Every structure is written in structure tokens, then in C-alpha cells.
Amino acid sequence: MKMKTKISHSLRLTLFGLLIVLPIFQAHADKNMMVNQSTSMVSAAHPLAVKAGMDILEKGGSATDAAIAVQAVLGLVEPQSSGLAGGGFFLHFDATTDELTSWDGRETAPLAVTPDIFANRAGTMEGFVAAMTSPDAVGVPGIPALLETVHQKYGRLSWAELFPPAIKLAENGFNITPRLYDLLSTDPFLQLNASARELYFISNKDVSATSSDRATSKLKAKAIGTSLRNPAYADTLKSLAESGAQSFYTGKIGKEIIADLADLQAQQSLTSEDFAIYHAKQRPNLCRPYRAYKVCSMGPPSSGGVALLQILGVMSHFDMTPNPIGGATFLHLMTEATRLAFADRAKYVGDSDFVEVPVSSLLDESYLRQRSQLIDPEHALQNISPGTFNHFKKATSYLTAPSPEQPSTTHFAIRDKQGNVVSMTSSVEAAFGSRIMSGGMFLNNQLTDFSFLPEVEGKLVANSVAPGKRPR
Template sequence: MNKNSTRAWWALTPLALSLALAGCGGNSNNNAQNNAALVAAIAAINAANQPTPTTPPAADNGCQIPSSGTSVVVGSGDPGDPAAPEPASGYVPGHKLVYAKNYMVVANHPLATRAGCDVLKAGGSAVDAAVAVQAVLGLVEPQSSGLGGGAFMLHYDAATKKVQAYDGRETAPAAATENYLRWIDDTNDQTAPKPGGARASGRSIGTPGAVRMLDIAYQDHGKLPWKDLFSYGITLASDGFLIGGRMASAIAGSASSLKRDADATAYFFNADGTPKALGTKLTNPAYARTLNTIATQGANAFYTGDIAQGIVDKIGITTAASDGSAITPGKTTLADLATYKAKRRDPVCSTYREYYICSMSPPSSGGIAVVATLGILETFNLGLYKPTAIDLEGGRPSVMGVHLVSEAERLAYADRDKYVADTDFVPLPGGSPAMLIDKSYLQGRASLISLTKSMNLAKAGDRGDVPLGIDKTEEHGTTHFTVVDKQGNVVVMTTTVEGSMGSFHMTQGFLLNNQLTDFALNPIDTSVTPNVKFANRVAPGKRPRSTMAPTLVFKKNADGSMGEFVMGTGSPGGGTIIQYVVKTLVGALDWGLDAQQATSLVDFGATNTPPPTPPGATYSLTNVGGEHPAIDTSNSGNNDPLIAGLRALGHTVNLGAQSSGVSTIIRTNVGGKPALTGGADPRREGIVLGDTFTP
């Protein structure tokens, strides 16, 4: 009986009440009459319990896309469905800005976007949607993310105006030593793990953190029942989905490595050994069972019991299914999983012009580097160097705009390379990010930038003697999504299995990560005299440094404090994540691009890492995404004014295709009405969905 039931009983007429009581009397001579009276009385009670009729709310037609004048449900298979698989492409032009009134999701796969949007439409919170999105992403883009990986999240609570960071980064097992990735055994076998190093061995696999991180975020901000958030993922795994272009390419590209694993072979390959191709319908009953277990028994069921045992067993395999060759096992135990803890952390926040920026804290270096880059750029009037010929794709970046951003990034990367690691093990200079993002310090760093010549390779600033060395891991197994719910709460979450297809070890329907390769392979920095130990070396329970940078932007109040939400963004991309996030922020905040234009804009920037060849190179490459239609890569780029201009300033330009996956939401006003606007990266398969907006 609801909270109005007592009032409803006394609202009955005396006749109805007497009939109800008589019906409960059980007189055998009048059962039919009494039962009829009881039914009538109950109907009267139910009617009395109904709320006073009001004007019905307007229909919510969200989570659909227009196609030829009709609405298409994502995943329906109808004409116009964006979930219809297409070949992987470096860049698909023509993405248009999407508008929504109250809620929006941007993810890197249409089916994951739908999962999150459906949850928001049902009244779920941004964190509820994040759980649903991740459950589907682990199925439809296993090459990038999954239950067997890790994640970082920022959450903005619109009611309390608080930003909370959540750390679901993987950890090294308790039995790991600082040579865990370098040698099979510290004393008896000082050869590299097999096959061919740590990546495809059990040594690369960290204790997964994404599920536990989502669990603690849900405890803080969940709204709908936990079990309901996995429904769409379970349905897709059971009924099947069509393999998309990026997944098909990843399977084919990792075929020999995947075939070492029996579960991966059975799932990703046909009976004749050929990779399952684009458009193949794929079911994953093992994944459905795993999701169902987590849904009904909670996150603990992932870290204990049968699922945990399956993870430990797979990490411990010693021979390849394909040919019986040796695989070096990892040393993860059931205790490592049972004791894993996701962490609530303080975000890294600072101001940038008229905005207030928050990004991810260590063990990710991404947030510090993004905020530091912006702090350096604040010295320059970037508005003078906006792109020209601005169109749906973001226009043509200017030479000076790319130069200044790239130089600022070189300086920021130099500092993060030297000083940032897992702060639970290695403290930052001064014990917090403050020294690395201090305004006066960054202004001094900005003074090192020349307007006429690239510095090529920056040196770290003097913030103390904590050498780390450079993380050169090339990461392809990462994704990002951004969510705003009806209450204005926001989630930006970057999730990863590290390399494409992770460690190639598969268990219970999902791939395990190779995240520990983000640690320094050799614990000793031999490039300096005397030799010192890298702070980003392996240690038991330690989290490897990351570059993930989910980022939130707010208006800056007059006193410098955080105001109203403006923007959420982030991207996959390994060491280049910082570049992708910075170009999106600068595009929107300095150059006035909308959410789609800033997302689509040419990917550019520099990491400050010398290329492997020639040996001893004293420069770092400046990236300019050659996949973008605004860039002319013919004649080695010499016909493109941007490339020629950068080379004239001394930049060594890399025109390789970039693989960002930026997902951006910006709150703005359209026709005097508040609106959400969203952009999905044309370099991946994602889309934007939300509720209906009418200007």
C-alpha cells in the first residue's frame, strides 16, 4: 500500500467499506456475492490511490535518430541505423552537431550510446548510464575496453556542485618484483617473458579495476536498480550483434596472437581458422553469463568466486593453444582480486581564462599535463590564431596555433615524464599537483616558447629530483564516453584494456588487459650517471602511470571558483590522449568551435618523446593527423600550407593517421533556450543520442 493508502481507505463510501469487510468474512453461503463485492471494493481502493490527474508530460522521443523523415531505433537493423557495420575508416566526414534538451550520451559505438541513452530516458543517473555503456562496450569493442580492463572517471554532482575523481586503474600483483616485466625470474632465469616479451604473456595483466570503480561510483550516485543496468548488454550478448569495422580489423591484425588462446580462437575465428569478418553476427553467451552474475550478485562476484578463479587460471596459462609454445604465466592470485580497491581521488583543477578546468589525477598523468598545457597557453592570445575555412570538420588549423599548442605540450610532457607516477608510492613534488600547475611556474615555462622556432625537445623544469623516464607504450585499446543526465550530473570516463585486444588472453567472454606494460620495463634509468631507479617501476599493488584525461569545464566565478557546467570531453589514444583533449578544449574555448567541430578538428600536437630512429634523436615529432580531409598529404605534405609552415619553424612533422575517439558535450543556449550539444569523433564509430530539443 502506498503512502496515500490510509487516506484512500477512509475516502471509500460506507457501502464500499462494508462490502469490503463483508467480503473478507468468508460466509460460504454468499461467496460469489462477497467476492464480487470485494473486487468492487478493491477497484475503488485502487482508484482512490491514483494521483490527481494532471496534464500528461510531453512524449520523450529521445534515443532515436532521424532518417528520411522517420525515427530509427539504434540497433533495430532498420534503414538508417548507425549500428549497421561499415569498414573501419580513418575519418568519415559530415558528422553534424546533435542537440538535446535534458540528457545526452556520446560513446564510441552506437550500441553503447543507445544503452546509456535508454537508461537516461528511464530516469537513470549519469553513473547508471556509465555502467550500461561499459557493459556494452566490453562486448562490441573488446579491442578497446572491457570488464578485464581499467578506467578513470570524473563525476560532477549538479546538486552539490562537487567534482569527484574515481580511479579504477589496474594494479600489479602482490608477487610482482621490479623486474616482473623484464625477466622470467629474478635469480634463476633472467630472460624476457615469452612470447617475445611481456605484452602477450601473463606478466602484462594487471588486476582489473573497471568493475569495482563503477561499483563505488554507483554506490555514490546510482539511481536505478543495479541489476537493470546490464539488461541491454546481456540481450546483445545472447541474441547477437554485427561485427563492426574496427573490431574486424583488430581481429585480423592480432590473429596470430589471439590464436594462442583457446577461448579467443573459438570466439574470434571461424572453424577454418579465418578471422570473423565485418558484418558477421556474433553471440557471446559466456559474456552474457558474466554480466548476469555481476548484475544479480553485485561487483563482488567479479572479484571472488568462479569469475575470479577463471581470471587467475587464464593469467596462469603456460602454453599456447595454437602450437604449444611457451607463455610466461603471471603471478596474480585470488587474493589480488579479492583485495583490489578502486579509489575516490581529488581531481586536478585550475582556471583557464574565464573557465575552470578539472581533469584526472594520478596515477594518470593526463590531467596534470592537460592543465599544465593550458596554463602555459594562457600566456598567449590563441584567439588570434583560430582555424580558417571553418566547416563541419573544424576548418584548417593555423601554423601559429599548432606551433604554440605543440610547444606548450612539449613542456608539459617533459614535466609529467619526470615527476608523475602512482602517488600512493611516489609523491609529487610538494606532495600535490600544485607545484606542476602553479600559474607563475607555468608562465616561466611559457617564456621558453619562441614564436619563430620550435624547441624540438623540451627539458623538464626544476621541481625536485624525481626522474621517471618516458613511457613509450603505444596504446590502441582505449575508449571514452561522456554523459549528462536529466538532473545535470555529468560523467566523463576513459576506459581501456591498453593495447588493441589487450593481452590476447580471454576468459568468460572478455579479454584481459596488458596494462602493466605501462610500467617501466627496466627499473633502472641508465641514461643518467649515477644510475637511478624509475619511479614508474613495477611494485606490488602499484598502478602504472596512465595518460587518460577525462576532463570537465565550468564557468569561472568572479572569485575564481567553479561555476556552472560548460563542457565534458576526453579521448582514447595512449600517450597522445593529452594532445587530443587539448586540441578539443582549445578548439571550443579559444576558437569558438561547437562540440562537433572541436571534436572533428585536425588532431595535432607533440609528446616530447624522441623518435626511435635515428638513434639519439634530439627532437620530438609534431603530429598532424593526415587522415583529416583538411590536410594534404601528397608530396610528403609539402603542398599543404600548414605542414610547410610548421617545417619552416623547425618542426619535424608526422603525418600519420591519428586514432582519437573524442566524445564531447557542451552546454549552450540555442534560440534563448538552454541545450546540450554533442560531437562524436569521425575517426571512430560512435554517435550522439539524447532527448528531443526544439529551439
């Protein structure tokens, strides 16, 4: 059983590494790739989201305008992966000024949170699942504030013009995809929430009298191709379109979320103050060279950018010419580089507003060369440990404490005709987040992205929970 767990974890790390760096390797291999300068492009997880984004671009909207429309639709048609009640990170490239900016819309912990909120659930999968589906796992959503902030800086169309595609789909319906059906059918927690049960499942009264389903508590998900309407989400979108993000943080939407969580008797529930003080933050860009390229990503509290650049930095010390992408050697090196990056992530990365994160040390060329020398091209490393830095005095006081990872989240990229580019990652954390619905949305469970233990044997855990803190 232990061996299966290790293999599964390594496989997840490999897939993570492939997802974030394969386009870079492919671009390096395809040196003759050309992109027309006047081409508008949208890449997203669902064709309806792509269409919404392209429609906005064709109306003269910017890449940022299109991103807002894409996210609004994704929250409807791919609710397991992201939504307005989640959080995200947003990178924007301005083609005119050649400037890159990074924006943090990660969720925050409530002001009343205590360090041991999940401590009694640490160490077991059962404990994690109980925490994940608890109202205590919900953080202050960041997406509405993030989208409004970037729209004020980079938007071209009016805010209200960006929501009709999603509103129309929510009111008129969209067809359930095989992917959504499979996720609905296999999730054991969704039916515990009355709103989710009513929206996504066939009720017993709709099942024929002779059906055995009437006698069971497990309902069937609505079939593939069923037209699904979400009027509650349409109302949320209308409020957001009419009144902006304030409707979410000090108005009707936020008040409804707070009330719904209070009804579920959350121990450390979100308050109106938690919502009112939330704001998106601009963060320093995180960039380093990879062979002929300069690769930029999101810095802390996101751990993805640090991990991505570490993986590339380690891989740059291997000659990849004889190793085709997807081949055994390539996958082995990728796996080992990713394992090394995640070891550092587990120890050092957290919200840089609360803990010191040694980013420059983690991305230092000599350090990454040293880490690459740990990799045996023929054999997997038996033990992976985080690196150490003599000049980082707090290194000895940080303890490795991984936080559980769930296979969900969405990413999309957009380019407008002017050459401006948006790259956005958005999530509700686990598939369907906390499984708690409010306003037609699944509320995030991002507080379980914090490490469950605030300290071990007197040593600080960088990703421990604290009031107002953002998880990595």
C-alpha cells in the first residue's frame, strides 16, 4: 500500500510538471512556430467559455475583458474547477509598454481563524475530507475583486458588457458534458448539499415508480446532454454586472454567503468584516532564463511559479536533444526535478506577507545546478529532502509540512489583436470546492490548502494558517 501511495504521488508530480513546462519544452523544440501579430486567441477548458471570450474580443474588448467573460462562463459550465467564489492569479502582458504585471486574487483566512482549526484532522485522509467539506474550510473569495481590479487597469469595454454571455447560458441552459457528468456521478459529497442536489441530480419524484432509485438515497446525476439552467447563478452575475465587486463584498451576494455558512454552524465562519477588507494585490513578477527564453510566472503566495522555475532550472542542466518529449528519459528527469521542487515548496513557500520566503535562493543558478547533480539519470532518488541555505537564517526554524493536493483548478490564456496577453489560473481548490453552494456557486475550500499543523516540535510551518493570510 505504501508503494502504491508513493507511485501515485510521483505520478501526480510528473503530470503537474508536464502541464506547466511542456509548452515551454515544445516551443524550444518547434523553433519555427509562428504567430500572426494580429491574431486573437482564447484557450480555455470549455468551448462555451472560449466562445464567450472570442465574442468579447471581436467586439473590440481587451484580453482582460475576455478573461472576465471566460471566468464567468467557466463558473457555470465547469463548476468543479473554478468560480466566482474561488481565488486565482492573473498575469498581464502589455504589448505597448512591454510590461508584465502579476496580480494575486487568492482567498484569505477569516480574522477569527485559530492556528489549530484543522489540527485534530491532520495526518489522515479521512480527516482531510472532513475538513474539506466543512464550512470552516471556506476562505474569503478573491475572484470578483481580482477581476474588477484588472478591469479598471486594462479593460476596454464596460464592466456590464462582459457578463451577458454567462447570464444567457445560466438562464437558457447549457448541455451537461461527459466530463461534468462523470464528476457529478462519482463525487460522494455533492448530494449532501440541498442546492447541489436540486440543481445537478434527478430527484426521486422525477424517477418512475418502478425504479429502484426511488428507494435509495443515492440519486443519479442528470444525464449527458441535459440542458442545465442555473437561475441563482444568473442572479449573482446580474448583481455583479450592475453593482460591481462591492455587491459581492459588502452587498447582497456576500451577505448571502455569510448567512449560508452560519446556517451550517461553521466554528470560525466568515464575517462581513472579512469580506469588506478583502482586496486583490499586485505582486512582484517572478522570472528567470530557460535556455533561449525568459520565463515568467506568479510569485508567492502562489507556489506554482517558484516550482515551475525550479523545475526548468534543474532541467536546463541536462542535454535534452537526444531525449524526445514524452520519452522515458525525459519523463524520469521531469519527475525527479519536480520532486525536488516540491520538497522545497513544502518547507519554504507561504504567504510572503506573513513569512520570509527565500525566493532568490530557491532560484539561484548555483543552487539549481547543485540540485540537478542529485539526479541519477538511471534511477529514482530514494529520499528527497529540501535544500538548505547558509545565509537564510530562518531555514533551521522552518519545518517541512506538505498540504494535501486535489486534482482540480483551471487555467486559461488569452491574446487580443493588440498583442496584450492574459494568463490566469483560477480554482475553488478541490473538485466542487467545499461542496457548499450559495448564489448558484460552489464555495471554495481553500483553507485546507494551508498546512494543518501550525508548528511541529517548536518549528514554524511556513504555510500555517493565520488571520487574513493567503494559502500557497
